[in-house]
Each structure stands twice: as C-alpha cells, then as structure tokens.
Amino acid sequence: MANASSSADMLASGQYSPERKLLRNSKFTATIILLVVTGLLSLLFSEQILTGWLAFGERANISRRELNLIELLLAAGGIVWGLLSLYTAWGFLRHPATPSMEDYLGGRVSLRSPGVLFTTALIGLLFAVSIFLIEQVLTGWLPLGERANISRRDINTIEWVVVGLGVLGALLNGRTLIFLLRRDRRAWAWAQWVSLLTVLLMMMALFSGGIDIYSVVPPGGTALDNIPGVLELVALPLILVLSAISTYRYLTLAVDLSADQSIRNRLAKSPGAGAIIGLAALLIGFSLASSLFLEPRAIASALSTNVTNGIVAIGITLLMISGEFDLSVGSIFGASALIFILAMTEGVFGLPPMNAVIAALLSLVFAGFLGFINGVLLIRTGIPSFIVTLGTLLAYRAIPLVLIPEGRIIRYADYGIPDPFIDFSPFLLIALLVMGGLALAYYAIRQLPTMWGGVRRRIVTYRETTAPFRDVAIVTSALWSAVVTAAIAGLALFIFSGIADLLSRTDEMLRISFFDLANGRIESLPIFGRLTADINLRTGVFWWFLLVIVFQFILTQMRYGGFTFAVGGNAGAARAQGISVSRVKITNFIICAVLCGVAGITFVSRVGSVNANLGDGLELEVIAASVIGGVLLTGGYGSIVGALLGVLIFGLLRTGLVLVGMDPRVFFGVQGIIIIVAVVINTAVRRVRT
Amino acid sequence: MNDKATTPLVEMKGIVKQFGTVEALRGVDFRVDRQEIVGLLGDNGAGKSTLIKILTGMHTPTRGQIYFEGKPVFINSPHDARDIGIETVYQDLALVPLMSIARNFWLGQELTRGFGPFKTLNHKAMAEQAREALLDIGIRIRNAEEAVAMMSGGERQSIAIGRAVYFGKKLLILDEPTSALSVKQTGEVLNYTRRAKERGMSVIFITHNIAHVHEVADRFTIIRGGRKIGDFYKHEVTEMEVAQMVMSGAVPDRLKLPDVVEE
Numbered sequence A: 001m002a003n004a005s006s007s008a009d010m011l012a013s014g015q016y017s018p019e020r021k022l023l024r025n026s027k028f029t030a031t032i033i034l035l036v037v038t039g040l041l042s043l044l045f046s047e048q049i050l051t052g053w054l055a056f057g058e059r060a061n062i063s064r065r066e067l068n069l070i071e072l073l074l075a076a077g078g079i080v081w082g083l084l085s086l087y088t089a090w091g092f093l094r095h096p097a098t099p100s101m102e103d104y105l106g107g108r109v110s111l112r113s114p115g116v117l118f119t120t121a122l123i124g125l126l127f128a129v130s131i132f133l134i135e136q137v138l139t140g141w142l143p144l145g146e147r148a149n150i151s152r153r154d155i156n157t158i159e160w161v162v163v164g165l166g167v168l169g170a171l172l173n174g175r176t177l178i179f180l181l182r183r184d185r186r187a188w189a190w191a192q193w194v195s196l197l198t199v200l201l202m203m204m205a206l207f208s209g210g211i212d213i214y215s216v217v218p219p220g221g222t223a224l225d226n227i228p229g230v231l232e233l234v235a236l237p238l239i240l241v242l243s244a245i246s247t248y249r250y251l252t253l254a255v256d257l258s259a260d261q262s263i264r265n266r267l268a269k270s271p272g273a274g275a276i277i278g279l280a281a282l283l284i285g286f287s288l289a290s291s292l293f294l295e296p297r298a299i300a301s302a303l304s305t306n307v308t309n310g311i312v313a314i315g316i317t318l319l320m321i322s323g324e325f326d327l328s329v330g331s332i333f334g335a336s337a338l339i340f341i342l343a344m345t346e347g348v349f350g351l352p353p354m355n356a357v358i359a360a361l362l363s364l365v366f367a368g369f370l371g372f373i374n375g376v377l378l379i380r381t382g383i384p385s386f387i388v389t390l391g392t393l394l395a396y397r398a399i400p401l402v403l404i405p406e407g408r409i410i411r412y413a414d415y416g417i418p419d420p421f422i423d424f425s426p427f428l429l430i431a432l433l434v435m436g437g438l439a440l441a442y443y444a445i446r447q448l449p450t451m452w453g454g455v456r457r458r459i460v461t462y463r464e465t466t467a468p469f470r471d472v473a474i475v476t477s478a479l480w481s482a483v484v485t486a487a488i489a490g491l492a493l494f495i496f497s498g499i500a501d502l503l504s505r506t507d508e509m510l511r512i513s514f515f516d517l518a519n520g521r522i523e524s525l526p527i528f529g530r531l532t533a534d535i536n537l538r539t540g541v542f543w544w545f546l547l548v549i550v551f552q553f554i555l556t557q558m559r560y561g562g563f564t565f566a567v568g569g570n571a572g573a574a575r576a577q578g579i580s581v582s583r584v585k586i587t588n589f590i591i592c593a594v595l596c597g598v599a600g601i602t603f604v605s606r607v608g609s610v611n612a613n614l615g616d617g618l619e620l621e622v623i624a625a626s627v628i629g630g631v632l633l634t635g636g637y638g639s640i641v642g643a644l645l646g647v648l649i650f651g652l653l654r655t656g657l658v659l660v661g662m663d664p665r666v667f668f669g670v671q672g673i674i675i676i677v678a679v680v681i682n683t684a685v686r687r688v689r690t
Numbered sequence B: 001m002n003d004k005a006t007t008p009l010v011e012m013k014g015i016v017k018q019f020g021t022v023e024a025l026r027g028v029d030f031r032v033d034r035q036e037i038v039g040l041l042g043d044n045g046a047g048k049s050t051l052i053k054i055l056t057g058m059h060t061p062t063r064g065q066i067y068f069e070g071k072p073v074f075i076n077s078p079h080d081a082r083d084i085g086i087e088t089v090y091q092d093l094a095l096v097p098l099m100s101i102a103r104n105f106w107l108g109q110e111l112t113r114g115f116g117p118f119k120t121l122n123h124k125a126m127a128e129q130a131r132e133a134l135l136d137i138g139i140r141i142r143n144a145e146e147a148v149a150m151m152s153g154g155e156r157q158s159i160a161i162g163r164a165v166y167f168g169k170k171l172l173i174l175d176e177p178t179s180a181l182s183v184k185q186t187g188e189v190l191n192y193t194r195r196a197k198e199r200g201m202s203v204i205f206i207t208h209n210i211a212h213v214h215e216v217a218d219r220f221t222i223i224r225g226g227r228k229i230g231d232f233y234k235h236e237v238t239e240m241e242v243a244q245m246v247m248s249g250a251v252p253d254r255l256k257l258p259d260v261v262e263e
Helices: A002-012 A018-051 A056-063 A067-094 A101-105 A114-139 A144-150 A155-181 A186-207 A223-252 A259-269 A273-289 A296-304 A307-321 A329-345 A356-381 A385-403 A426-460 A470-503 A514-519 A539-557 A559-569 A571-576 A581-607 A618-628 A640-659 A666-689 B048-055 B078-084 B101-105 B123-136 B153-166 B183-198 B239-248 B258-262
Strands: A409-411 A421-424 A510-513 A609-611 B010-019 B022-032 B037-041 B063-068 B071-073 B086-090 B171-175 B202-207 B219-224 B227-233
Touching (some): A067 A114, A273 A666, A307 A559, A307 A581, A307 A618, A307 A640, A329 A618, A356 A581, A421 A514, A426 A470, A514 A581, A539 A559, A539 A581, A640 A666, B010 B048, B078 B086, B153 B171, B153 B183
Antiparallel strands (some): A409 A609, B219 B227
C-alpha cells in the first residue's frame, strides 16, 4: 500500500485535474495490487507445474491424455503472463502517469505503453483461456470431474456452470478484443466488465474444487518440502482478499453515468455491495479451508441459528436508516419472549393461560408498546436515541428479572402442557390458496406480456439502436423472462396441486403445531426432497427471508420507505416537504420492537425456554451486522438485504471458524476487526461518492 | 375579481412574537405583492428568520394577523403553509443528499400506482417527469437517478426552486440561498428566481447581504431589532443606502415615510 500512496502523490503532481486524479488514483492502487499479485502467482504456478510440486501433475496423471501438452501450455502461459504482469507493474511504478486504455482509445498513444499492452494481452489471454476451459471440460481432458467429486456436490452442475461461464467469458473477451483492436471507446467499459467477470469466474473455479490446497503439501512431508506450496496457501487467500478489494474499488470508484455502466452503477449505489463481496470472499475462503463448510448441514445450521439476529437486524436497519438507534432491542426481545411463554403457561397481566396464537399477538403488542415508549421518549425529550435506549435497555431488562424468580429458567416442557396446536378448516387454506392464485394470475397477466414484449422489441430494434450492450440485454432479458415464467408456472402448479389435495380431504380439520409453524424443523423441501436428519433447517428461516423481502420492498418501492430515507438523510428537508418526522421515527421504533417480538416467538418456538438474561448483548451484534450491511451510522442510507448479508457474514464466520478448528473465543476479536474494516470502507466509499 | 391583481399575495399585520420575556418581533407589517421579488434584509438576530418562521408555520405569532390573497389565515404548521401554496427553500434543508434528484423532487408527494395500502412507487415516471419539469424551467440535469450529494450547492438550490415552481406554489421563500455559493452559482440561482417570478410566483429572498439580492429584487424590506425599518422599491434607494440601513438602522431623511416616523 505504501508504494501506491507514494505513486498517488506522484500522480498529484502530474497532468490530471483533481476529479480525474481521484479516479485514477484508486484505480491505480487497485491495478498495481492486482498486477503484482497476478505476476508473482503466475510465475509461482508455472514453476510449480514445471517441477511437478503442485498436485496439478498428479491430477493430470489421472487424465492420462495429452498430459504434457496441457502442462506445457499452462507453464508457457504462466511464464509469459507473469513476466508481462511484472513488466506492467514496473512500468506503472516508473511512470505513474502512464497512459492507460482511455488514452489509447482516444488515439493519444500507441499500443506499446505498458497499461495498454497489458490490458490487450489480458483480454486476449482470457479469451484463449475461456475457450481452452470449455474445450477441456467438454472433451473431458481435464479431470475436473474427479476433483469435483471431492466436494461431493453434483458434478454435472459444476461442469455446466463452468461451460456456461466459459462461453460467456469467451464471448465477452472476444468482443472486447475486437473493440480494442478497432480502437472503439466502448472497449474500456467492456474491459472493466471482463475483468470483473474474470474475478468472478476465478472464484467460481476455486469454488468447484479446481484447486485443492490440501494436496499442496505432499503426504508425510513437512512444510519445508514444499515452500512454493506453502506460499500458495498464503497467496490464495491473499489474492482473494485483494481481488475482492480491487473489484470493490472498481465498482465503487465513482458512479459513471454512461448508460452502458448501468449494472455497475446499480451495484455501486447498492449499500450492500461491500457485504456481497465480503460474503463471497468468506464463502470461498472457508470452503477452501474446510470441506465441511459448504455442506448442507453447515449452511442450514448457520441459517437456522441466526433467525433471531436476522429478524431483529431488519428492524434495527430500518430504524438506523431513519437516523435512530435502538440499544434496547435485546431487552425487548427477552421481555417479549418471556411474555409469550408465560402467557401460554402461567398467564400474564392477571390473565389465565391462553392459546398460543393469542399469546403471540399479546407479546407482539407488548413489544410494540415498549418500542412506542422508546419513540415517544426520544421525540418528547429530544435526547439522542443512544442515551434514551441505553436507559430503556436497562429498564426493560428489569421485566424478566422481576418476573422470573432468581436463576430460574422458564421451560415450556416443565408445565406438562401439550404443544399448542392450531386447528383450522381446510376451506380456510383453500381460500388462501385461491386468493394467492388470483394474485398470481393478476401479476402474470400484467407482467408476462410486458416482459416478453420487451424481449421482442429488443430483437426487432436490434439493428436500429446502437446501445453497446444490446445483444447481452436480449439474452439476459429473455433469460429473466423465462425464469419468471417458470417460477409463475411452478407456483401455479403448487397452488393447484395444493387445492386439489385439500379438496380431497375437506371433512377433517387440519392441525399444525404452532411451534413447528413458527420455527420448526423442515422435513422436506420442494426441489431438494427429503432432508436428512442431520440437516437442521428451520421454518424460521423462511419467515426471516420473507420479512427481509417485505421490508426491502417497503423500503425501496413504497412511499413509507422514501420517508424513512428522507427522515434519516435530512430531517429538516423531510419536514419541509410535509413529512411528519416524529411519526416516521416512532413508527420505526414500533416496527423494530415488534420484529424483536417476532424474533422472541421464533426463539421460544425453537428452544422452548426463556431465562432472565435472554437477549443480553444482542443489540451490539445486530447493529454490527447492519453496519456491515452498509447502513450509515448517521442514517439515510442502507438496505435490508445488506442487513441480511451482514447477519449471514457473522453466522458463516462463526461456523467457519469452528470448522477450521479455531478457538471460538477468537470470534469476538474477528468480529470486532470486521466491523472496523467495514465502517472504514463504507466511510471511504461514501467520501468518494459525494 | 378585479381585486385579485391588486390585493397583496401575503400581508402580515402587526406581528408580535415573544419568546418568554424576549420580544423578537415588535409589531411588524410585511407584505408581498403578486409576481414580486421582495428582498428581506436584516443583520443576524434582526428578526427576519422569526418573521419567516411565522409565515411558514414553524412559530405561531403572539399577536398579529396573516392574510393570504386577502383572506385571513392561521398557519399553525409547515403543513398548513404548504397547503396554501407557500414553499420554503432552506439553504441546508432543501434536499436529502443521499437520495436521488427524482426522489427529492417528488418527496412527500410521490407518484404511485396500485391501490389502497399496496401503492408502489413509480420510479420510472418520477425520474422522467422530474427531468422534464426541470428542463422546462431551464435546469438541465444529467440523470434524475443521480444522488443529490453529487451536485453543487447552486444546482441543489436550483432543483429546490424548480420543484416549487413545478408544484404550482404561489410564494417561494428562499432563506439565505446564496450565502455559500460561488459567484457563478449565485448567478444561476438568481436566474431561476427570476424565472419563478415569470411563472407567476412571488418570492421572498432572505439575506443579510444586499449584494446578493439587489440584481433581482423589486422591493426591499429591512428589519432591525424586531422592527421594520422600511419598505423601499428598488428605484428609490441605492445599494449603499440599503447596506447602511441594514447595519445602522438609520433611514436617510428623504426616504422617511410618515408611518415610520409616527412610531
């Protein structure tokens, strides 16, 4: 990083205007990092292939065909590539204001400057590699299949993914190459896209088990026997992290307003961009480090154990976007969970024990009331929410401490009451399904003709327009229309079969356990079939994701969401436009608290017990997840999906650290570091953007 | 309805405002005629913000009456002010920086489709109409989906003004709109202010610096120490004299009006 900043200084004294300098500066850093790493790695790889240290050789033995040719090709490619990368990096460092692709395209420089040469060669090489990859997969030269067996996942899927990505990569690269040779300005946008896609492709290849770290150190040997192999162990995570950083920087550099950058713009604008990349890096890192990580049961448990945090994070994100904090979420969660379980067993507020559904509603109303108190305290006193909710954090904690005698744990099972069941008429369900079917039909009638019409229009006007991505747009819009059509058809089938099934047994009442409905184990899934006993996937995950979708929809597609952003972004402007700031804030406090109540219900449904300290420390974890998901601490910016990703990052991190054999107590340390890094990145990005 | 052209758009009569024992305004009369740009001048703490806050409903006057288009009105909240057609553009409070131009333009009155509680925002229509509406007043924006944070101070003010014009407001209040702007940007803002007037709006331009408003204002109202020093049409006074009055409150003899002397 040191050399990058000094080069930035050199740039500053160069010929570029401030805006341009900023753009070049970060692009420059990212480029240098990538170049040096790819250069070193390529040389390392070629050396390993030539000497046979890397297990590549062993695997290639298995294929027993064209072994030498492939190895030689790879080795030669690696050497050329490595030298070229290093030469380019050196050139960049020596002449920081080295002309780039943009200058080349503007006709200001020749092809021979390092940056231009590198980009052209990169694209050309990527083109060749893509073709090579497809060919190998199709002909079975490369024993990808056998390696993929290691990961125990469906081999065919991976092969098809690789072929598909290879075709796509080849198309993009080929087209870019043509553009470059023609000195077409659009090549620049293309080149960025291609490099991004390539990083993704590489990640995919790593995913599929294409590179297996464990075979790097030969069995029985020590680390000293395979120094390059050990270096690779270090280098791989390094390149992943660095490529993630560079990708992120490229994405968020500055929002380029030209139309052909729309996807990049959308990503750059998305608060969750950092979280998406972080999650991808985490998934890849841990899946490389532990073969257990991507197992269904590890994922299912990471999802199921985070339902509580995830649901609370939705509320806190909404609240933080509107510019307020709620530190009392843990206490509200604990208190409402207690009210829920007590209402079912002993009765609360002088009421007798009641039906689970009524108890659930009661606990939600209670939670909402606590949130309302928070909101009103904040609005009436004008004290910062940090302090107000710090007070209520302690005050609400007293509720369970008073209601539960010292040290006791309230267990549902202790009361000897059977699990609550909900009996309902099949006709109710039929009515619901019919309503769902009608809504679906309405959506299909409105949307499908528009979507397919759009595809048709794109094809018809293909020759008349000059939009650079129009062919890609045809393919993607057609694909997307097909996916939506298939999804609608699948849902329709599901509804019809459900109705048919229900009609055949209308004489009996349906009965379902309330706990199973709220957060029970899912026995089977539509596509995956029956889940084995070790996969603990909970219905709570479904409710969590549903809530994420609903609130993301509210936030981005409805007026209330806009009010929330406006209130957090600039309360004065919102007020001047007639938005009631206090009403929005209080509503968000209530929503946040009610979601804590929902989390409490899912918790009780799963665990069946509540102690007085339930939810202690939840607030910080949840706020941290929201921040990692891109929410600004000052409000006015963020997304619910980002919060989901933030919670997933923490969940997977915890699972992953256990799986790689790290002391789980380290988790807090790692968590802390991640939070700081996330906030630093978010702030930096916002500074660049504004 | 011939009086429509002659009755002032806004008339504030005998406005007194006390905060506890402090008297911020001591009986101020203020009026804005139709299609008129009034420069409201006064030093910091003179009471001009209090007067405007009363007009926009942020404060209620202790005594005094407001007439809008000749009819007495009671403005108790910013909402009331908006409803009768008063739009205020505050320097820092005009727009939400992290939201797009289009969303800011439509903030509080978003275009939706659907029915009942299922209304969803019509992002596309909002972006297109905002762009067209701004272009119509001469404000060229690159992309309505762009965040306001990316724009300069002058552009932000212009968009806020354009929004007020588009929504057919009758009175536009600009609170120190140009104090943080460069000369060029100030020129742009003054330009749009003039255009707002051409569209039939009246404008109150609040500032403590005569240089900012002299070019566009038709009339100046000068406030000092909670009292009105006087109303002067542009042809009556020089820039220098106005600046003097803002600073010292001393009205040149030739301009002294009977009612001012009386008090």
